[in-house]
Amino acid sequence: MNPRKLPAPLLGGLVLAPVGALSLAAWLQWEATPVGRDLGALLVALAGGSGVAALAFALDALRVRRAFGHLRSGGGALGHEAPERQRLREQRQHETVVQLRRQVELLSAIRDLALIANDDVCFERILERALSVLGGLLDAREIAIYLQEGAELVPVAWRRGEKNRVRGKKPLKVEPREAAEALDARRTVVSQSKGAGLRAATLLVADGAVMGALEVRLARAPRWAASDPQELTRQLESLAKHIALAIRKPTLYDRAVVDGLTRLYTKRHFKEQAAILMAQRARLGTPLSLIILDIDHFKSVNDTHGHVAGDLVLAEVARRLRKGIRAYDLAFRYGGEEMIVLAPDTPKADATALAERLRRSLRRTKVDAGETSLRVTASFGVAEYDPERHGDLSEFLEEADQHLYHAKRSGRDRVVADLLPTEAASEAPTEAEGFAPDAGPTVDAARAAQAALPTPPEAFRTRRSA
Structure with a gap:
């Protein structure tokens, strides 16, 4: 049934029923008899009830009407939203x-x-x-x-x-x-x-x-x-x-x-890391080697070409060093032209091979110093840490430093890990070649035998020349 088109008799009944009941109740009240008054009160109650019922029916019809309107707008089943x-x-x-x-x-x-x-x-x-x-x-x-x-x-x-x-x-x-x-x-x-x-x-x-x-x-x-x-x-x-x-x-x-010029770690950081790695070597037995290098004839660079050229040489050597070491190695600037590499989990033989690769890389290096191109070489000393022979870091470092001293005295541009340098004397350049202008390779025909070298003095580290 459409709630908008209810039958006329039903609408009339909804409206006239309470009205007629109220009219009859008024007439009975007008008749001053006990029975009339009772019937009038009953009709008034019936009229109120029918009015409430009519109101409820009207509200329900309105809700049904809205539901039908929702269906006509495309809302689908009852309780669902419209598509929009x-x-x-x-x-x-x-x-x-x-x-x-x-x-x-x-x-x-x-x-x-x-x-x-x-x-x-x-x-x-x-x-x-x-x-x-x-x-x-x-x-x-x-x-x-x-x-x-x-x-x-x-x-x-x-x-x-x-x-x-x-x-x-x-x-x-x-x-x-x-x-x-x-x-x-x-x-x-x-x-x-x-x-x-x-x-x-x-x-x-x-x-x-x-x-x-x-x-x-x-x-x-x-x-x-x-x-x-x-x-x-x-x-x-x-x-x-x-x-x-x-x-x-x-x-x-x-x-x-980190050192500002070379971008290598500082001497202080070297001491901290060396102490950690030495303790690890003593506890776990994993090998630990140290490589120390000193740029050959560095003092003459500063004296001849100035400190700006010296800084360029230091920066280029450090760059080659960073590029040549392995991911787990640590490189430090120890002081002046000295640099150190700590090689954990590395025996002396492997550290010597690493130092030799670094030496060859530096030997191919040329630094542009304005009007001239400088060739760079360096000397290397290698040592492996032994807790039974090295009481502390200074003794460990001193052994590598002695090997560096022998490398310097035997012609420079070489690696020394024991008593003899690893590189044949014929490959080493002359002492004047280290920072000479690039004029082609020269060969020093006279090399001192390693066995004839004197033991380095104890204070060598503080007075070693460039």
Whole structure:
């Protein structure tokens, strides 16, 4: 039955029943008889009951009418939403899920950056790992990290596509645009154009000091930021804060344990690491070797070509040393032109072979000192730690130093691990060849026999010439 078209008799009955009962009750009340009064009261009660029933029926009819209206609008079965309303509700749920998933991804990236800061102190590795984290999160065409050096922003890490690049000897060819604008404005900058896509940059700040800037370039605005343009700004600022903290840690660490010129570990750090490895050797029996090298004729470089050329030589020798050692070896600048390599889990024979590879690599090195090119050579001494013979680090180091002394006295540019140098005398250059201008190889025909060498004096380390 259609609630909008109820039968007329039914509607009339619903309306007239309470009205007629009230009229009859009034007439009976007018008849002043006991029976009339009782019947009048009964009719009044019946009229009230029929009125309440009529009202309930009307409300129920209205609800049925609304239900039929919902069915006509396409709502399907009773209790189901209309398609338009359901579509809007599902769209809101989808947006909520996307936002929650994005928050999880952001928190995961921040966690990874925090782990990088805690686990690593190598500046280059931190930058490369940070680029990988950002690349996976932002899906950006390019990401660049700049550090402020004076008034300029210098790129130190750059990601393009899937390839990461960290600044080394050659500078990175990327120009700061939005990063420079963000530095000038001291705020996050976001710009968008049809041809260039979306570009954004924010500052790297640690302990209130601006360290540099983070710049990203996207093909288009991300979907998760479509409903809220400020969401990209908030996420970039959050990521930049953790990147700045990760970068700041190796900076502070470097000041304490890394030599500024050579980028090798310091003498103090050498003593700490040597004590640890010597204790490990005594406890576990794993071999430990030490290589000490001294750049040949280094004093004459400073005297002839100046200290700037001397610094170039030190930096190049250290670079060759870092490149030539193994991943688990440790390289140190012990003082002046002396450098040391600690080789854990390495017997003397293997350490001697490593020293020989380093010697050959240095012998091929040429350092540009302006008007001339300097050839670099170095002498090496090798020793293996023996807890029964070496009471402490000084005795261990003294044995390697004696071997270095013999290498110097026997012609330089050689490795000595025992009484005899490992390299044949015919391969060693003359003493004048060490830092001579590049004029082709020369050969010293006279080499002193190792057995005829005197024992090095006890105070050799403090007065050995270059």
